[in-house]
Amino acid sequence: MTLSTTLNALADPTRRKIIQLLKKKDLPAGEIAKNFTMTLPSLSHHLNILKMANLVSSRRAGQNIIYSLNLSVVDEIIGELYGIIGKGVKKNK
Amino acid sequence: MTLSTTLNALADPTRRKIIQLLKKKDLPAGEIAKNFTMTLPSLSHHLNILKMANLVSSRRAGQNIIYSLNLSVVDEIIGELYGIIGKGVKKNK
DNA sequence: TAGATATTTAGGTAACTATCTAAATATTAA
DNA sequence: TTAATATTTAGATAGTTACCTAAATATCTA
Incomplete structure (x- = not known):
């Protein structure tokens, strides 16, 4: 799971x-x-992208597959993002 | 400039x-x-995307075009992101 | 086990993105 | 005003992404 x-x-x-x-x-x-208005396969595609990014997890419950948010990962990302784009200290104006 | x-x-x-x-x-x-190893036109394309996103600004100085980071926008985005993906409060486990 | 339900996987296509080379534009210096 | 330098714009192409329909898979119920 890269930041990209x-x-x-x-x-x-x-x-x-x-x-x-x-x-x-x-x-x-x-x-x-x-x-959403899109088809279920299209949505499944998006869910898969979120899963690849480790932002959500899924578990089977009978016929259903339940999705849940990975809260800790979400916090981690904000931290990383802040490290990358935040705290800028410029040497010229 | 949307969040997307x-x-x-x-x-x-x-x-x-x-x-x-x-x-x-x-x-x-x-x-x-x-x-970078890519050509200048390719880089220019990336700079333009950063500019469209309002993350950087450019100004001309003689023959050069100087790029600079928009620090305030960067902070704003982190805030927005935190609003969107952070602070999750789930009602089920 | 057969049928129904929930979801994913496969395969196709249109739109988008990153990259390149070549040409255009803006500025400076001679 | 001509040549040189810095950068962008234009146009082409290969690869990626988002969406669709159809088919496959997994589970539950009768």
């Missing part, structure tokens, strides 16, 4: 909306899909 | 490296290019 992978995962509004939904509670793929 | 635009700009290692360089001091395009 993570930021790329976050650089899409659909995927950020999925994160918002999962912030409230864990949800099965089908429930997530109800919040 | 900004995150997309940051989701590329070349562009993050440019930001690192500009954190130390403002630099003309040619100086930035010396840190």
